[in-house]
Amino acid sequence: HVSLNCGRDDEGGENPPSTSLPYCRDFSFGRTEVIDNTLNPDFVRKFILDYFFEERQNLLGSLGSRLEKPLIGIPGKKCGTIIVRAEELSNCRESVMLQFCGNKLDKKDFFGKSDPFLVFYRSNEDGSYTICHKTEVVKNTLDPVWQAFKIPVRALCNGDYDRSIKVEVYDWDRDGGHDFIGEFSTSYREMSRSQSQFHIYEVTNSFLVTLLSCLVDTELSFLDYIRGNPSQPTSLHYMSPYQLNDYAMALRAVGEIIQDYDSDKLFPALGFGAKLPPDGRVSHEFPLNGNPQNPYCNGIDGVLEAYYQSLKSVRLYGPTHFSPVINHVARYASAVTDGSQYFILLIISDGVITDMAQTKESIVNAASLPMSIIIVGVGPAEFDEMIELDGDEERISSQGRYAERDIVQFVPFRDYIDRRGNHILSMARLAKEVLAEIPDQFLSYMRTRGIKPGPLPPPYTPCVLPANHPLLTRRVSRI
Numbered sequence: 001h002v003s004l005n006c007g008r009d010d011e012g013g014e015n016p017p018s019t020s021l022p023y024c025r026d027f028s029f030g031r032t033e034v035i036d037n038t039l040n041p042d043f044v045r046k047f048i049l050d051y052f053f054e055e056r057q058n059l060l061g062s063l064g065s066r067l068e069k070p071l072i073g074i075p076g077k078k079c080g081t082i083i084v085r086a087e088e089l090s091n092c093r094e095s096v097m098l099q100f101c102g103n104k105l106d107k108k109d110f111f112g113k114s115d116p117f118l119v120f121y122r123s124n125e126d127g128s129y130t131i132c133h134k135t136e137v138v139k140n141t142l143d144p145v146w147q148a149f150k151i152p153v154r155a156l157c158n159g160d161y162d163r164s165i166k167v168e169v170y171d172w173d174r175d176g177g178h179d180f181i182g183e184f185s186t187s188y189r190e191m192s193r194s195q196s197q198f199h200i201y202e203v204t205n206s207f208l209v210t211l212l213s214c215l216v217d218t219e220l221s222f223l224d225y226i227r228g229n230p231s232q233p234t235s236l237h238y239m240s241p242y243q244l245n246d247y248a249m250a251l252r253a254v255g256e257i258i259q260d261y262d263s264d265k266l267f268p269a270l271g272f273g274a275k276l277p278p279d280g281r282v283s284h285e286f287p288l289n290g291n292p293q294n295p296y297c298n299g300i301d302g303v304l305e306a307y308y309q310s311l312k313s314v315r316l317y318g319p320t321h322f323s324p325v326i327n328h329v330a331r332y333a334s335a336v337t338d339g340s341q342y343f344i345l346l347i348i349s350d351g352v353i354t355d356m357a358q359t360k361e362s363i364v365n366a367a368s369l370p371m372s373i374i375i376v377g378v379g380p381a382e383f384d385e386m387i388e389l390d391g392d393e394e395r396i397s398s399q400g401r402y403a404e405r406d407i408v409q410f411v412p413f414r415d416y417i418d419r420r421g422n423h424i425l426s427m428a429r430l431a432k433e434v435l436a437e438i439p440d441q442f443l444s445y446m447r448t449r450g451i452k453p454g455p456l457p458p459p460y461t462p463c464v465l466p467a468n469h470p471l472l473t474r475r476v477s478r479i
Helices: 153-157 188-192 222-227 246-261 299-313 323-333 356-366 383-392 423-434 440-450
Strands: 066-070 081-085 092-102 116-123 130-132 149-152 164-169 179-187 199-202 207-219 265-267 274-276 281-283 296-298 343-349 371-377 408-412
Touching: 092 153, 092 188, 116 153, 130 153, 149 153, 153 188, 179 199, 179 343, 188 207, 188 343, 246 299, 246 343, 246 371, 246 423, 265 299, 296 299, 323 343, 323 356, 323 371, 356 371, 356 383, 371 383, 371 423, 371 440, 383 408, 408 423
Parallel strands: 343 371, 371 408
Antiparallel strands: 066 081, 092 149, 092 207, 116 130, 116 164, 164 179, 199 207, 265 296, 274 281
């Protein structure tokens, strides 16, 4: 076995020699398994190291990511060589459960039958192979059935589904000189196609190995459970081919009415609470269409399209911060305070607000600007914080300052679900409720600032064209 250690002693010198176990301080991080009776061990256990751009890591930088060093320890005696290979791990999180059996195995033992086991190798980019798994030994049989085993796909092929996987078959010997029987090659893609049927590999002219089962699974992390997954039906963002999710229903219900009061029908749409490609940075203020220079979407249909596309490219991630998007709209509203424009921010969220103090301050600041905020809460949460922001019972305050006016309207989406399945009626009720306070909020801003309505546009008068005008002679097709 090999023990991997690094570090220095307390005085800053190199590790002192050891007369017993290998010297090891806090920097020791693991040992391989023990392989009996061999001078050429091929260790299975892998060690995962984090890569740091700002630090020197010679192993990763070695030619071919391969490091070969002589073993030292006994003066004047050659102790052999240690070879270490390194490879960057892909972000593949699939695991696979495999089970194999053999048939008509070649008899290698003079007495009795054989004791077969399988050894799996992942191919490397330089054409070499790295051992990644060994099965157990099945004693005294020519028709072995090995136990099913689970292995990460990145260990088998580093996420490359077409990379070659070599499988060798051995007859186990007590002295460590295992007899080679034969080998075959496959790939993860080839094995995964066998989920519904057996796949047979010919090892020799007479000996066959059969893949009995191949069950693919995705390893879930803690974050997967707390952030939700749009591909799962339990997610509020689930993209069902049959109906809109709660987010989309709320957006369409409110947006289709609001858009009639916007002249150009171009809406900036922002997302918050996600990891963005390509570097996975967390953002609470990102354009749904992926274009920071032009976050505008054409109509509510354009917003919905951007929303669905963003779910395919970003990773939903907590916590839930409201203040960045409120401040974003407030920056635009602060530039147009003459009454020529009025801004309405629609926020649809399912989570507890994790920046409550900052959100309150943002709303207090925005209350003096030409803007209103509509919050629709989706999901089963209690929404206590969102109710507090509504300000119907008590004017919202921050650091001793009270909001100049009430600009927030909150409703829980679940209160407007028609249990009989009439989504048109329920969404009409939702839109009516959340938009009911907008006219009064708009008027309160205009009145407190003495802003009068602008002059009415001149009445429409049809234009009489000359008889020979091109518009009268050109044929026009309308659909």
